[in-house]
Amino acid sequence: MPSNVLVAYGTTNGSTAEIAEAVAAVLRKQGLAAEALPARSVTSVSPYDAVVVGGGLYAGRWHKDARRFVRRHGRSLAGRPVWFFSSGPLDASASERDIPPVPGVRRAMDKLDVAEHVTFGGRLVEGAKGRIARMILRSGKGGDFRDFDVIEVWAARVAKELIDGQKNR
Template sequence: MTVLVAYATRHGATAGIAERIAETLTAEGAPAEARPVDEVADVGPYDAVVLGAAAYMYHWLKPATAFAKRHRSELAARPVWLFSSGPTGTDVVDAKGNDVLVASRPKEFEQLPATLGSRGEQVFFGAYDKDAPPIGLAEKMAARMPAAARGAIPSGDFRDWDAIDAWAREIAAELAAG
């Protein structure tokens, strides 16, 4: 049994979550390896897949969605779990009174679970460093805006390692149960 933890990241926070999930799965008796989606040519050798990406502007990063489409039939034939990284900050409820993690569910999670028949999904708090060099056109343009206009995204590492470990242990238990 080998589990693939495939991920798409822009600044590395999601890579850290994927690596932690793989470590915890392995420690729980489900050997796993974390790999960027673009480095996985074939899902065939894996018995189960955990697929995750960072959310930007309400959407999963495109390479993860493309991976899900490209390998749709192989994924549908295996146990699959999905996760998303983001939001940032310490608020657990937003201004409208909604659970921040529920409100941060990427748009792709409306269709993807049904398409892949995935067994579960999770949104985790992420990390954002306001001083990191911008990546991509949108971030480069945003970096030129006044600080007040950019301040809406809390800067810091808000990844909840306990929640990440707990979810990985749930997956390991489901895999052990068959």
């Protein structure tokens, strides 16, 4: 069984970090060793048997730290099971339907043969960093649209795929 899973994330205001922590917690509950780390702080993926990469969505692009992580560690990621998630829609759309990855994430998925991508709702609350975030909040479009039940079900499925994949070797 894979013993060590990295959940790397790019976030600006902490919402994606909280999703990554929830994913890592479920993986640990399923018997895997897992840690969530900011993507920018990861210097090597060699200690990990599998990797989950998450990034907040900003103006149709994945968070720069998630994009840079995938570019920097692309060769190493290509030899491991990898899953991607995005967070960001500031409405209920992520709970109502499957939202495909943005084009840059789709290209990375194809290049790395990523097992799966999922988009979760985002969160934007008072005190958020950034001029655009403040404009969105002033327009009344902020809120918390994350569904942690859905996040935990997805993480449990990732854990099952990792465990079953090892059993079938």
